[in-house]
Amino acid sequence: MTWRSATPLPPPGERRRLRRAGSLTPDQLAARLGVGAGTVCAWESGRSTPRGRNRKAYARLLASLAEPGAQAGPEESDPAVVTVRLKGPGAGGRRGPVAPEPSAFTQAPPPSSPRAPDPAAPSDGADSPGLTPAQAFDGLYAFCAPALVRQTYLLTGRRDRARESVERAFQLAWDRWPEVARDPDPAGWVRAAAHEWALSPWHRFRPRRRHSEPPLSDPSDRALLEVLLRLPPPYRRTLLLYDGIGLGLPDTAAETEASTPAAAGRLLHARETVAARLPELSDPRVLHRRLAELASVERLRAAAPPAVRDGSERRARFWTRAAVAFTVTLIGATALTLRTAPTGYEPPVPPGETIPGVPPRVAPGPLSEDQRELRSRLREEPLPGPERLTPQPR
Known part of the structure; x- marks a missing residue:
């Protein structure tokens, strides 16, 4: 058996530089490779490394971008586009690039709002130029919040x-905006936090859980919502990320904190459950x-967005004051204990x-006549001084 060395790739920083030099966004590069935008961001940040056919296609694409006069923009006959097929019952034999499609899960920023940062674009360690942290946060909120509520x-x-x-x-x-602003995928960061809190x-x-929600009219x-809610939460989340939002299987596994085979098993089981109750939904599309x-x-x-930021700041002030009050109470109780505690051991x-x-x-017996007289x-005659202690006889 002969072992073939893996296709060499440039460092993560060089990958990002080549993509930007070719005027490609992470979404465009992901569409040409047939993967999710979060996967491209993970490759460029060094959090993960492509393997197999994806590695070869990624290396060829980076090499083409490194050549002088390389043109950006997708081509129909691009050899770097790979096909992905999920095998298993209910998979539907889907071929072609797995990329998010425009749907109710995606939301573009309104024209009147400040320029929203690209949630899939890797950050250089700071907010976008010309935007304050509040404006960058409002742009991210306007881009992600409407679709995230529906998810x-x-x-x-x-x-x-x-x-x-x-x-x-x-x-x-x-609260953690410096960390979120530097994250390669801030939209994925917020989505993971929202899904964790919801589940x-x-x-x-x-x-509040005792009050039932009004049912849907259709x-x-x-029926579809009832089937989804009967799935275990990890299976439901995996189905939503892969078949709803359109994330790739590695990205879905990473967001649900599972291995790729485990995520694939959850996805197939969820599809089988939905197809068993609703046969018309057996096709993933x-x-x-x-x-x-x-x-x-x-x-x-x-x-x-301002209400969300104000709520975050109020919550931070409340917990800060609660921590200060608890610390002061603990110090006071310790000081009082040290002040009133005995300094030595007193045996019972x-x-x-x-x-x-x-x-x-x-016990003493009855008094005699002389004792009663004394x-x-x-x-009757209390005397001061020693005479009171030593009375003189008459």
Whole structure:
């Protein structure tokens, strides 16, 4: 058996430089390779390394970009485009590049809002030039929040929890904005936080959970939502990420914190469950379209970006004051304990015991006449000084 060395690739920083030199966005490069934009960002940041056919295609594409006079823009006959096929029951034999399609899961920034950063573009360690942190955060929120609320609704089936999860995820992102701004995929960071909060098992103990949600009006939408909610949360999330949003299998596995074979098994099991209850959704393309239609049924609106930022800052101030109050209380209790605690060890007094052989103590008997007279005189004529202690006889 002969071993072939892996196709050499330039360093992660050089990969990003070549892509930018070719005037390609991560989405365009991902479309030419047939992978997700998050996968390209992971390759350029060094978090993961392509393998197999993807590695060869990526190396050829980078080599073409490194040649003088290389033209950007996709070509139909580009040999770098690879086909992906997920084998297994219910896979539908889908071939071709796996890339997100425009649907209810995607949202473009409104023209009147500040320029939103590309959520799939790797960051250079700072916010976009000319934008303050608040403006960059508002742009990311305007780009991701509307679609993210619809995604979270498919995970939970509850409108209030979907809005709350998205707001909490963006509040956490604002608290850690330097980290999020430097992340190669800030939209994926916020999406993972929102999905984790939405699927948290602690929601079952909340009183609000006792109130049921009004059902959907369309019977087919209601049936699909019921099938989704019967899936285990990891399977439901995997199906949404792969067949709903359109992430690649490695990206889906990374976001759900599972191995790629485990994510593929969850996906196949979820597809089989949905196809068993709804046979018309056995084709993954039809399932993708129905998920997008179901997500766009409800008119779910997210809060305004300033309200989310203000809520994050209020929450941070509250927990800061609570921590300061707890620290002061702990210091006061410690000081009081040190002030009132005994300085030495005082052994307890043992209980009395009867000693055999010792006669019991006899109580005094009745007073004699002289003793009663002396007592009366002492009570009637109190004398100061030593005479009071040593009375003289008459």
